[in-house]
Amino acid sequence: MSAATGQDDCNALVKPSGNPKFGDYQANGIMALAKKLNTNPRQLAQQVVDKLDIDDICETPEIAGPGFINLRLKTNFLVDRLLEINADANNRLAVDKVADAQTVVVDFSGPNIAKQMHVGHLRSTIIGDSISRMLDFLGHNVKRQNHIGDWGTQFGMLIAYPDWRIKCESQAPEGAEPLIDAVGNRCIEDLEWLYKEAKRVFDSSSEFADFARKSVTQLHNLHPATVKLWKNIVDESRKHYQPIYDRLSVHLDKSNERGESFYADKLAPAVDWLKDKGLATKSDGAMCVFLDGFKNKEDQPLPFIIQKSDGAFLYATTDLAAMRFRLDELGAKRIIYVTDARQKLHFQMLFGTTEQAGWKDDDVKLQHVTFGTVLGEDGKPFKTRSGENIKLSDLLDEAVTRAKAVVESKNPDLSDAEKDKIAKAVGIGAIKYADYSNNRESDYVFSFDKMLAMEGNTAPYMQYAFARIKSIERKAADKGVDIEKDLKGLKKLNLTDAAELDLAKHILRYSEAIESAAAECRPNYLTSYLYELSQKFSTFYNDCPVLIAEADKRPTRLLLCKLTEKTIAHGLTNLLGIEVVEKM
């Protein structure tokens, strides 16, 4: 376009065609440029087409409608690309690494110590994981940060409660057990019980509330006995959430933990820095940063509170300290926060303060990746009947149990071990996929029935496509087919059937899916791609027999199977952390 017009600022806007009759790709950019140059778009399109040198890729471009340029890929081009992927020892599936690799911090999951992970943690945990996986695959230097809640106000009451109970032992209810010695050996359910008890008392007794606050101070001053108790509780909690990460195939472990406690000694310096700069001022006793454009109900400036009137720090402080650490120590060029949409205002203020403070260079991108709420069938936030949060472990258990029942009915002859493996992959995959496949910004209704229906756009549909390919591979030997031999060093293909061409073209579009999903942190772009791939494969599978195909057709079809298999496996397992299975 530049060559045809002499303009350097033009964008061809080449996109996949909305309708197959317009070819494979269409250039939408001509009309806008023609308008800018005040010229006839169809004539301009012709001029651009005359300058185009893409004979090796496409058939002769067609000009259509008001000035679209329609492009149809040459079969030879498709063949060359497929063979290239087949020969690629690195298994990149035609996805290039980015030229400008960046250090990207991804902050996600963030469970609270001493509380079981519940359905509210699901989205941050798995969306963050998938974003990390995609960016990593594209060649970025990804630093996963699990900002666990281990140091806040609520943590004080947890530590304080046993002591306080002993003080008040005379008022203790009948049968209450002494807690202080036992806490270190508690399992997560007891810790959670302890947490709830402490919270209840905290809310009803100002005396205990004061006591709990002192306890936080003791912890923050690194009082040895208090710290010891704290460590026990943190370790105990990790024993709970690590297995959940493992079950979800989420790549988080102790090495990614940088909880609130990690920033403990960086809080005061951050506040001091802002005070010294004159950005932070006292208002109603609290240390606040006031930013332009933020108003409260009374149309007064809305504060970003960085230190409470009692001198204690809060989550804004921790986030500011973490921000500096990530920028200065981790060298982040992009920081992605994966939290629910309700925290939007907080992050706007955090980013604004960071901006004002001059902590970040202009080329550093701060991004709040939000998501909606998981709802129950009643359209309200997903809770148990008694109003409690639904535990993630219970949710996973139920999904696996339900999936097991389906496996039993569909495929009763498999061994128990196989059934369990499939149930695990299908059940947990279904939960994750249902989440990923929604636009993350919408709320969605959690429904086991829908996600495990195994029809339509669900994980099992893709797992099934994968299993069918594996089945073909298992049967090959019986039919006298040596797949290795057919595919190794394959030099030419025989691509003719509509289903073959359709599938081939889609396989080659994997990189488009990953790049758009990663650019906008939208895993649903990837799930859509994988679903379409599986659909096209199923059509192909129906129309085009593989093992009994003519000798000149068979390698082509085997290759399409192999590449579909690799792409599904890569997309599901490597990028979404959903297992595939050989049989189902």
Add this chain to the structure above:
RNA sequence: GCGCCUGUAGCUCAGUUGGAUAGAGCAACGGAUUUCUAAUCCGUAGGUCGCAUGUUCGAGUCAUGCCAGGCGUGCCA
């Protein structure tokens, strides 16, 4: 009050810096299995893209106003 998000087929949802006749799945209806897994495939039907005005060659997409729901809005995270 102000701010943000959401509103697309009966239901659940896609829809990529504005592109051609708005797409899937479920549910409904009709068909396909002597052939590699029918957890599949093919087809039919189903729409005032919340409402209105505007911007333009072109609007589900952008702007403005309105309606409905959700969330947020000074010491929780």
